[in-house]
Amino acid sequence: MTTTERPQSPEDDAVRPMRKDAARNRVLLIAAGREVFAKRGLDASLDDIARQAGVGIGTAYRHFGNKFALAEAIMHEAVDGVVSAADRALDNDDPWAGLVGFLEAVLEVQTADRGLREVLMGVHEAKSDAVQERLLGRVERLLDRARRAGVVRLDAAASDLGAVISMLCLVADLGGDEAPDLWRRYVPTLLSALRPDGPPLPGRPLTDDEMHQAMIRLHGLRSARPLPD
Amino acid sequence: MTTTERPQSPEDDAVRPMRKDAARNRVLLIAAGREVFAKRGLDASLDDIARQAGVGIGTAYRHFGNKFALAEAIMHEAVDGVVSAADRALDNDDPWAGLVGFLEAVLEVQTADRGLREVLMGVHEAKSDAVQERLLGRVERLLDRARRAGVVRLDAAASDLGAVISMLCLVADLGGDEAPDLWRRYVPTLLSALRPDGPPLPGRPLTDDEMHQAMIRLHGLRSARPLPD
Amino acid sequence: MTTTERPQSPEDDAVRPMRKDAARNRVLLIAAGREVFAKRGLDASLDDIARQAGVGIGTAYRHFGNKFALAEAIMHEAVDGVVSAADRALDNDDPWAGLVGFLEAVLEVQTADRGLREVLMGVHEAKSDAVQERLLGRVERLLDRARRAGVVRLDAAASDLGAVISMLCLVADLGGDEAPDLWRRYVPTLLSALRPDGPPLPGRPLTDDEMHQAMIRLHGLRSARPLPD
Amino acid sequence: MTTTERPQSPEDDAVRPMRKDAARNRVLLIAAGREVFAKRGLDASLDDIARQAGVGIGTAYRHFGNKFALAEAIMHEAVDGVVSAADRALDNDDPWAGLVGFLEAVLEVQTADRGLREVLMGVHEAKSDAVQERLLGRVERLLDRARRAGVVRLDAAASDLGAVISMLCLVADLGGDEAPDLWRRYVPTLLSALRPDGPPLPGRPLTDDEMHQAMIRLHGLRSARPLPD
DNA sequence: TATGAATGAGAGTTCATTCAT
DNA sequence: AATGAATGAACTCTCATTCAT
Numbered sequence: 001m002t003t004t005e006r007p008q009s010p011e012d013d014a015v016r017p018m019r020k021d022a023a024r025n026r027v028l029l030i031a032a033g034r035e036v037f038a039k040r041g042l043d044a045s046l047d048d049i050a051r052q053a054g055v056g057i058g059t060a061y062r063h064f065g066n067k068f069a070l071a072e073a074i075m076h077e078a079v080d081g082v083v084s085a086a087d088r089a090l091d092n093d094d095p096w097a098g099l100v101g102f103l104e105a106v107l108e109v110q111t112a113d114r115g116l117r118e119v120l121m122g123v124h125e126a127k128s129d130a131v132q133e134r135l136l137g138r139v140e141r142l143l144d145r146a147r148r149a150g151v152v153r154l155d156a157a158a159s160d161l162g163a164v165i166s167m168l169c170l171v172a173d174l175g176g177d178e179a180p181d182l183w184r185r186y187v188p189t190l191l192s193a194l195r196p197d198g199p200p201l202p203g204r205p206l207t208d209d210e211m212h213q214a215m216i217r218l219h220g221l222r223s224a225r226p227l228p229d
Numbered sequence: 230m231t232t233t234e235r236p237q238s239p240e241d242d243a244v245r246p247m248r249k250d251a252a253r254n255r256v257l258l259i260a261a262g263r264e265v266f267a268k269r270g271l272d273a274s275l276d277d278i279a280r281q282a283g284v285g286i287g288t289a290y291r292h293f294g295n296k297f298a299l300a301e302a303i304m305h306e307a308v309d310g311v312v313s314a315a316d317r318a319l320d321n322d323d324p325w326a327g328l329v330g331f332l333e334a335v336l337e338v339q340t341a342d343r344g345l346r347e348v349l350m351g352v353h354e355a356k357s358d359a360v361q362e363r364l365l366g367r368v369e370r371l372l373d374r375a376r377r378a379g380v381v382r383l384d385a386a387a388s389d390l391g392a393v394i395s396m397l398c399l400v401a402d403l404g405g406d407e408a409p410d411l412w413r414r415y416v417p418t419l420l421s422a423l424r425p426d427g428p429p430l431p432g433r434p435l436t437d438d439e440m441h442q443a444m445i446r447l448h449g450l451r452s453a454r455p456l457p458d
Numbered sequence: 459m460t461t462t463e464r465p466q467s468p469e470d471d472a473v474r475p476m477r478k479d480a481a482r483n484r485v486l487l488i489a490a491g492r493e494v495f496a497k498r499g500l501d502a503s504l505d506d507i508a509r510q511a512g513v514g515i516g517t518a519y520r521h522f523g524n525k526f527a528l529a530e531a532i533m534h535e536a537v538d539g540v541v542s543a544a545d546r547a548l549d550n551d552d553p554w555a556g557l558v559g560f561l562e563a564v565l566e567v568q569t570a571d572r573g574l575r576e577v578l579m580g581v582h583e584a585k586s587d588a589v590q591e592r593l594l595g596r597v598e599r600l601l602d603r604a605r606r607a608g609v610v611r612l613d614a615a616a617s618d619l620g621a622v623i624s625m626l627c628l629v630a631d632l633g634g635d636e637a638p639d640l641w642r643r644y645v646p647t648l649l650s651a652l653r654p655d656g657p658p659l660p661g662r663p664l665t666d667d668e669m670h671q672a673m674i675r676l677h678g679l680r681s682a683r684p685l686p687d
Numbered sequence: 688m689t690t691t692e693r694p695q696s697p698e699d700d701a702v703r704p705m706r707k708d709a710a711r712n713r714v715l716l717i718a719a720g721r722e723v724f725a726k727r728g729l730d731a732s733l734d735d736i737a738r739q740a741g742v743g744i745g746t747a748y749r750h751f752g753n754k755f756a757l758a759e760a761i762m763h764e765a766v767d768g769v770v771s772a773a774d775r776a777l778d779n780d781d782p783w784a785g786l787v788g789f790l791e792a793v794l795e796v797q798t799a800d801r802g803l804r805e806v807l808m809g810v811h812e813a814k815s816d817a818v819q820e821r822l823l824g825r826v827e828r829l830l831d832r833a834r835r836a837g838v839v840r841l842d843a844a845a846s847d848l849g850a851v852i853s854m855l856c857l858v859a860d861l862g863g864d865e866a867p868d869l870w871r872r873y874v875p876t877l878l879s880a881l882r883p884d885g886p887p888l889p890g891r892p893l894t895d896d897e898m899h900q901a902m903i904r905l906h907g908l909r910s911a912r913p914l915p916d
Numbered sequence: 917t918a919t920g921a922a923t924g925a926g927a928g929t930t931c932a933t934t935c936a937t
Numbered sequence: 938a939a940t941g942a943a944t945g946a947a948c949t950c951t952c953a954t955t956c957a958t
Contacts, residue, residue, distance in 0.1 A: 021936080022942060043272065045927060056944040061929065063942095163403060163415065167396040174392060174435065174443045185432040186392065186422060193418040203414040206403065214403045251917080274952055285919040290954070479957080480921060501730065503948055514923040519950065521921095621861060621873065625854040632850060632893065632901045643890040644850065647880040651873065661872040664861065672861045709938070732931055743940040748933070923955080934944080 026063050028053040030077065033070045034115035042071065078116055079134060081109040086138035096151035099142055099161075100191065106165055111172050111180050136208060153196040157205035162215075164190045255292050257282040259306060262299050267344035271300070307345055308363060310338040315367035325380040328371055328390075329420065335394055340401050340409050365437060375423075382425040386434035391444075393419045484521050486511040488535065491528045492573035500529065536574055537592060539567040544596035554609040557600055557619075558649065564623055569630050569638050594666060611654040615663035620673075622648045713750050715740040717764060720757050725802035729758070765803055766821060768796040773825035783838040786829055786848075787878065793852055798859050798867050823895060833881075840883040844892035849902075851877045 032053035036044045046067050050060040064070040085105035092098030110117040139158050146152035167190060168183045175182030193201060206214065261282035265273045275296055279289040293299040314334035321327030339346040368387050375381035396419060397412045404411030422430060435443065490511035494502045504525050508518040522528040543563035550556035568574060597616050604610035625648060626641045633640030651659060664672065719740035723731045733754050737747040751757040772792035779785035797804040826845050833839035854877060855870045862869030880888060893901065 025943085043927095046929090047927075057929090058931085058944050059942075066928075160414075163400055163411075166403065167399060167415075170396060170399050171392055174395065174440070176443055178439055178442075179433070179435055181432055182392075182435065185389075185430050185434065186396075188428065188431065189418060189422040192421065193415065199417065201414050202417065203410055204408070205414065206408060206411065210407055211403070213407075214405055254918090275954090276952070279920095286954090287919050287956085288917080291917075296953070483922085501948095504950090505948075515949095516923050516951085517921075520923095524949075618872075621858055621869075624857055624861065625873075628854055628857050629850055632853065632898070634901055636897055636900075637891075637893060639890055640850075640893065643847075643888050643892065644854075644880065646886065646889065647876060650879065651876040657875065659872050660875065661868055662866070663872065664866055664869065668863075668865055669861070671865075672863055712939090733933090734931070737941095744933090745935085745940050746938080749938070754932070919958085921955105921957085923953105925951105925953100927951080928949090930948080931946100932944105934942105936942085937940080 022063075025053070025055050025059055028055060029060055029063055029070065030073055033074050034113070037071070037074070038115035038117075042067075046070070074116070078109070082106055083134050083138065085109065086135065086142065089142055090138065090145075095142075095146040095149040099146050099152070099194075102142060103161075103165060103168070103187070103191075107168055107172055107183055110169060111183070114177065117169070117173060150196060152194050153200070155200060156194045158208060159206040159211040160194065160201065162211050163206075164193065251292075254282070254284050254288055255302075257284060258289055258292055258299065259302055262303050263342070263344035266300070266303070267346075275299070303345070307338070311335050312363050312367065314338065315364065315371065318371055319367065319374075324371075324374040324378040328375050328381070328423075331371060332390075332394060332397070332416070332420075336397055336401055336412050339398060340412070343406065346398070346402060379425060381423050382429070384429060384434075385423045387437060388435040388440040389423065389430065391440050392435075393422065480521075483511070483513050483517055486513060487518055487521055487528065488531055491532050492571070495529070495532070496573035500525075504528070532574070536567070540564055541592050541596065543567065544593065544600065547600055548596065548603075553600075553604040553607040557604050557610070557652075558645075560600060561619075561623060561626070561645070561649075565626055565630055565641050568627060569641070572635065608654060610652050611658070613658060614652045616666060617664040617669040618652065618659070620669050621664075622651065709750075712740070712742050712746055713760075715742060716747055716750055716757065717760055720761050721800070721802035724758070724761070725804075733757070761803070765796070769793050770821050770825065772796065773822065773829065776829055777825065777832075782829075782833040782836040786833050786839070786881075787874075789829060790848075790852060790855070790874070790878075794855055794859055794870050797856060798870070801864065804856070804860060837883060839881050840887070842887060843881045845895060846893040846898040847881065847888070849898050850893075851880065 029049065032049045036049045036052050040048070046060050047057055049070070050057045053060070060070070064073060082105075085102055088105070089098040089102035092101060136158065139161060143152060143156065143158055143161060147154055147156070168186065171186055172180075172183040192198060258278065261278045265278045265281050269277070275289055276286055278299070279286045282289070289299070293302060311334075314331055317334070318327040318331035321330060365387065368390060372381060372385065372387055372390060376383055376385070397415065400415055401409075401412040421427060487507065490507045494507045494510050498506070504518050505515055507528070508515045511518070518528070522531060540563075543560055546563070547556040547560035550559060594616065597619060601610060601614065601616055601619065605612055605614070626644065629644055630638075630641040650656060716736065719736045723736045723739050727735070733747055734744055736757070737744045740747070747757070751760060769792075772789055775792070776785040776789035779788060823845065826848060830839060830843065830845055830848060834841055834843070855873065858873055859867075859870040879885060
């Protein structure tokens with residue numbers, strides 16, 4: 001109803017001019033959250049983040065409700081990048097190249113933004129069901145294509161790929177800014193775990209659900225008392 | 230050292246009867262710290278830990294000075310286990326078997342005590358020079374033996390072994406209690422990175438000092454405000 | 459166990475000398491709570507109360523956990539006075555004189571301490587079950603005696619006496635410091651409601667439970683969100 | 688007054704079409720204030736009230752300036768009802784019936800709207816001079832008529848009637864929704880205080896001014912910090 | 917030496933009020 | 938005139954650390 005009363009503008013994207021400030025503040029807050037969380041860990045105060053963003057503390061709460069919600073928003077943005085990397089990988093006609101490209105893209109997304117990487121390694125995520133839903137299907141499809149093409153062993157599970165990526169993220173973090181490409185050193189070795197030749201992997205992989213739980217356990221945003229709704 | 234100044238007691242072999250209590254309290258506090266840190270993360274309060282240990286909060290401070298010192302003590306104990314694993318590995322006549330045994334022993338130490346593993350992954354260590362000094366030499370000797378015996382590639386650095394162990398620790402944590410042996414699934418693959426056959430590892434490894442810094446950066450006990458010395 | 463090791467003292471009331479500070483602080487906090495609540499209403503901050511008491515805010519929380527607990531403690535003290543008034547009334551051989559004396563004692567307790575009266579009128583109490591238990595039985599006994607002696611009408615309920623007292627408390631508050639005895643002006647009139655002569659009271663009294671609920675509803679400490687356990 | 692300055696509109700009888708919205712919003716806000724204050728106490732936020740009213744928070748401030756002003760407006764509306772009840776009582780040819788009718792009408796106004804009653808008991812009023820002016824004269828006239836007719840004792844003051852009404856309001860609140868007529872149970876008793884037969888009331892009544900101050904003291908809207916004028 | 921009461925800085929969060937749109 | 942985003946003071950509560958007993 002409000003749209004009919006506003007003076008029409010030649011361009012469509014001027015639909016909500018009022019929100020310009022709000023949108024800018026939201027972006028500022030997410031950027032500040034990335035920076036401050038990266039520097040000081042997840043125990044950094046929202047006050048610090050708001051100050052870094054140059055907005056009042058009340059504004060931070062209007063946008064995110066609590067610290068958890070801000071971390072989630074950062075997480076969501078990060079997952080966005082990974083999801084689109086998966087989509088690009090699925091567009092690749094070569095299943096193996098697609099898989100490798102996906103893996104490298106994920107790592108590159110993280111290494112490109114040190115704040116993001118450190119936040120992701122050190123933190124988060126409790127409502128990761130979204131991640132599960134948005135990402136798992138794509139990864140399974142990537143692996144299925146590769147298995148059918150004979151370039152990935154049949155007993156390699158999605159959680160194996162997940163473990164490989166987790167390990168590389170850890171190494172990327174080890175490398176830090178001094179050796180931002182350190183993770184590439186172990187890519188051939190770790191990829192060999194997925195290859196059809198060579199001895200089978202011992203033991204069993206995690207189920208998708210176990211992997212899900214593990215990610216939450218490892219990276220879940222810990223709050224002493226459950227945050228009020 | 231402090232014992233010399235205590236007032237004489239009637240019996241000679243009872244010179245330090247009070248120390249027994251003190252030692253017991255120290256052990257109780259470290260055990261409680263492991264448990265509570267593991268359950269509630271490093272933000273757990275020293276009050277909780279003291280209560281769990283069954284001692285007063287003042288006693289905790291007499292023994293450890295501050296929370297950081299308690300975490301350090303826990304760390305120190307953990308390193309003790311790793312150091313003795315390294316010594317045992319050096320006693321093994323087969324350099325490769327010794328290396329593999331060391332790696333497995335390290336992981337077993339961590340998986341045997343869930344509290345310890347979670348504390349170590351989530352936390353610590355700032356004065357890790359101790360670790361550096363006590364451990365690095367032994368690891369270098371282990372690798373040297375193996376390189377000279379031709380069972381490890383010449384360009385494999387100590388930091389490569391460190392990276393492998395770190396990755397396996399991560400996987401061990403992914404496995405959690407449901408799959409406590411998950412890390413074994415990736416041992417053959419990761420060990421192949423150290424073997425002399427196969428293509429050389431791309432890039433360069435971290436120097437020992439870079440690795441040292443990285444460990445501190447990754448696992449260093451973060452305190453918002455620099456703890457008063 | 460601790461009592462055996464402390465040097466004996468001639469008097470029994472020195473059993474816990476360590477608690478002297480704590481006890482003093484508790485008393486100071488309750489007194490300050492009375493004063494500050496009376497002056498500024500129940501929205502006064504615990505900071506203000508702690509400052510008035512001359513203790514740190516942390517001390518206030520060590521003693522009372524939250525604002526509600528402090529209000530409850532004040533309430534409890536007030537109920538103590540009323541309970542002993544009831545006991546004294548039951549010791550009176552004349553049932554009617556005992557009843558009247560009780561009523562007057564209750565009002566006098568309240569008018570003697572303006573802070574207490576204002577706190578009680580403006581506030582409190584949610585776990586008033588204690589009140590229910592400690593007071594209701596005594597009041598019922600007082601009324602029973604009087605009914606059996608023929609000095610109170612048979613259909614006068616405990617809640618009728620409660621309503622009379624509530625009304626008088628209201629009037630006492632109306633009188634304030636300028637007319638601290640104003641409530642006495644309406645005592646004869648209101649007592650006549652309980653007398654056996656005269657027409658019966660119309661309608662029905664509240665049941666004990668309804669009265670209980672009403673007291674909670676009227677005076678219950680309101681907290682927007684339920685205080686964390 | 689502001690209407691004279693608005694730009695002319697094509698139609699004359701549409702001179703204040705915007706006012707209709709404004710008036711509607713005012714009504715909506717008062718109703719919402721009653722509801723929300725009744726449900727959540729005076730600490731309810733203006734945000735909640737504006738949301739309940741379906742208007743923006745800014746609109747609430749345009750109409751009322753601050754929370755206090757809204758409470759005052761609610762109060763004013765309530766007094767309107769009481770004033771017209773007094774006028775109707777003065778139209779009654781029987782002075783005693785008029786007085787009783789007035790008293791019952793006041794109570795009925797309050798019990799008819801639970802929100803109103805709870806707001807009035809729990810809150811307000813600071814600029815109650817309006818109340819004084821609009822109501823006191825009428826009550827005095829009511830009493831004078833009754834005194835001259837010999838149906839009310841000569842020493843019964845307006846503040847006595849005020850005290851009686853206050854007490855009945857308290858009882859009405861005690862009754863709540865479960866016993867909305869509980870107050871009627873004490874009407875005969877309390878009215879007997881005004882009757883010319885029977886012993887005189889002990890002590891002295893409050894003066895009109897003392898009563899005025901008492902009402903402000905008891906029901907005055909308390910704000911921790913003095914609201915910025 | 918052990919204890920736990922006291923302390924206060926700092927964290928998360930709310931809300932009355934202002935102001936740009 | 939209406940809207941709701943922005944603001945920041947104030948509040949409740951926690952916890953690392955100190956100190957009297």
